Amino acid sequence: MSSRSLKSTFKSFWKEFRFNLSASDSPLFQFYYKNLYSPKKGSLADFISQYSISKAGDFFVIQIGANDGITNDPIHKFIKRDGWKGVLLEPQPDVFKNELSKIYHKNKGIHPVCAAIGNEDGSQKLYKIGFCDMRWATGLASFSLDKIQLAFKNGVVEKNCQKLGITIPDSPDEQISYEDVEVISPETLIKKYNISKIDLLQIDAEGYDLEVIRIFDIEKTNPQAIIFENENLNSADLKSCYEFLKGNDYSLAKFGRDTLALKNPTGQFSEFFKENKI
DSSP states (O other): OOHHHHHHHHHHHHHHHHHHHHHTTOHHHHHIIIIIOOOOTTSHHHHHHHHHHHTTTOOEEEEEOOTTSSTTOSSHHHHHHHTOEEEEEOOOHHHIIIIIHHHTTTOTTEEEESOEEOSSSEEEEEEEESSOOSHHHHTTOBSOHHHHHHHHHTTHHHHHHHHHTOOOOSSHHHHEEEEEEEEEOHHHHHHHTTOOOOSEEEEOOTTOHHHHHHHTTHHHHOOSEEEEEOTTSOHHHHHHHHHHHHHTTEEEEEETTEEEEEESOOGGGGGGGTSSBO
8 A cells, every 4th residue: 555545544534533523422522622622822723712711601603614514624623612502504415414414413502504605595506526525625615616617727626636546537527516505595594593693603615705794794693703714715805805894893813714803802802813913
């Protein structure tokens, strides 16, 4: 077995092992995050940890683009550690059924929903990598065909395929596929789950983050904190996003690929906006 295959096998084993520990609410998983885990001081994880603890078991999250619920997910450990309540949206039916719904089936306050957020209830085409259902591929799914095509052009798909020994099909029809997925409006979501407050709106929408923020009507829904990916927004959209959030009384801080928006940061939370303020 080559070193590349060995590394890939170990990664798959570790992912499945960690997934099962979390899904079963293993005492080992809980013990680690409650007693041993310590996020890097001043990091986004440090903010989420302190913010979560400050709510003393009364924390409500809405997550847009939850995917499998654990891989590269900045909030998973805190949902489990601190018993958050919330609604987690993932539009890809297979990912939802095989992963997201399973990892939270023991968390009664968490409601996974197989849908995307949109202006109106209905359905929409979701474009995705057509020849692979691994996490790196499902994580690229987007309502924008251009975004998926760009992932091929800029080498993101090729890099992942080379790493894992996957052959990219020659036919464009096999490279990219799509499926119609359910769309739910914020109004319907809030009414259905009787949501009275949003402590955190967590977004991973593959370049649609600004659109999600606008769709979510933050002037009305008033999430206390918003975390979204900045790296997939072009400079014009990112500037527009920042201006929109500032205009709605949010302070902004950048942590690498993620941006944190928080209303009226005071006390311990104001520290996070000194070095990283936008």
